[in-house]
Amino acid sequence: MKMSLEKLKAPAVLALVVVSITSLAQAKDWQPVELPTKARIAALAPIDYGPWDNVLGSSVLTLGRSTHIAASPSQNDTATLIKLGNTSKSRFEGNRIALHKFKKQHKRIIANIRDDLLALPDKVNFSTLSPTQQLAYWFNLHNSIVLSKVTSVYPTTKIGRYFSAEKENSFFYARDFRWQDKQISLADIQHHVLKNWKNPIVIYGFYLGAIGTPNIQQFAYTGANVRDLLLESAEDFVNSVRGTRVPRKGKLRVSSYYKSVALAFPDFKTDLLKHIRQFSTGRLRARMDTVTGLKVNISDWHIADLFNGRHTKAGQIYAPKNSMFAPGDPRSPDNQSRLLRQVDLLLKERKKRIPNQTPIVSVDEIVTDQKKTEKKAPKDTKKGKKR
Numbered sequence: 001m002k003m004s005l006e007k008l009k010a011p012a013v014l015a016l017v018v019v020s021i022t023s024l025a026q027a028k029d030w031q032p033v034e035l036p037t038k039a040r041i042a043a044l045a046p047i048d049y050g051p052w053d054n055v056l057g058s059s060v061l062t063l064g065r066s067t068h069i070a071a072s073p074s075q076n077d078t079a080t081l082i083k084l085g086n087t088s089k090s091r092f093e094g095n096r097i098a099l100h101k102f103k104k105q106h107k108r109i110i111a112n113i114r115d116d117l118l119a120l121p122d123k124v125n126f127s128t129l130s131p132t133q134q135l136a137y138w139f140n141l142h143n144s145i146v147l148s149k150v151t152s153v154y155p156t157t158k159i160g161r162y163f164s165a166e167k168e169n170s171f172f173y174a175r176d177f178r179w180q181d182k183q184i185s186l187a188d189i190q191h192h193v194l195k196n197w198k199n200p201i202v203i204y205g206f207y208l209g210a211i212g213t214p215n216i217q218q219f220a221y222t223g224a225n226v227r228d229l230l231l232e233s234a235e236d237f238v239n240s241v242r243g244t245r246v247p248r249k250g251k252l253r254v255s256s257y258y259k260s261v262a263l264a265f266p267d268f269k270t271d272l273l274k275h276i277r278q279f280s281t282g283r284l285r286a287r288m289d290t291v292t293g294l295k296v297n298i299s300d301w302h303i304a305d306l307f308n309g310r311h312t313k314a315g316q317i318y319a320p321k322n323s324m325f326a327p328g329d330p331r332s333p334d335n336q337s338r339l340l341r342q343v344d345l346l347l348k349e350r351k352k353r354i355p356n357q358t359p360i361v362s363v364d365e366i367v368t369d370q371k372k373t374e375k376k377a378p379k380d381t382k383k384g385k386k387r
Helices: 050-059 104-123 131-153 186-196 200-205 226-238 268-279 282-290 334-353 363-376
Strands: 177-179 182-184 244-248 251-255 293-298
Touching: 050 104, 050 131, 104 131, 104 177, 131 186, 131 200, 131 226, 186 200, 200 226, 226 268, 244 282, 251 268, 268 282, 268 293
Parallel strands: 251 293
Antiparallel strands: 177 182, 244 251
């Protein structure tokens, strides 16, 4: 039974379905832990994800929808700290987390949220949750585990060694977490979701900390919002440089992330092309009729933070009120402050003009506005500092 986009729920209340691909992962000897599939058709009560909501709302920066135009070659480190050390064409894309602001107490809070989510089935009868509530729970648990791990190893530049399904010894497969009477890993959670929710859009709910993977959201998933957030993330990723490249000579280049979640696409080439056609827009949609094959060769495991895992020269960073960003941060460069300010102003202006449309941020627009701001900026009078 195929899950419809109108009603995001597991078929036959999470009935198990045998598929041709036995594992989402590349590890040869890995076997999944079986997790419960019983659920109610309708939920009894919502789950409160308030603490997780607060963490995400105060630390996630949304850069807006991609224009599907690759970033120009990196000239030097002063253009923007977001691309410091990252020369990938997708370096301006994807939501970011202010990881540089996480102190010990913040890390403890995230670890506590993770542990509370792991313990939830011991306090609530898990089978009384609806399929969409269970799906939201698995995403929140998965993503809190990932964020807790990311904060524990930060600062670091590339994180594929922790979360890539292609690396057999990665944290992705580590069964370090007790869930009722089972030891589980990120791989087990992903496999459970992909096996029991037969709609490919579920692949976009997994945060893996990297620019080249699906976005981290600014709020927790819930039974009420999970469908809309997944649809939004699907369209964002499919029409981004980190997800696909506009085809040439009949070949569509796609992200290696699709390979890691191949369980969602039993007939990989046919099903993935159908999925991309469904969510493609603009230039990509116009060129999809010419596609005859796939190349799975797009990858960007650079960390989705603001500094590419590096702390450098002094400066200032702009931030919304009540967020983890703060003016006067000594590790944030002036040009980064201006970049973020322009991103924020662009998004606010577009929201006023087109209140019901997802904002689209152009790299060229940001850089142009950044240069205008730099011309007006006062000179730094500190010794040894030049602009």
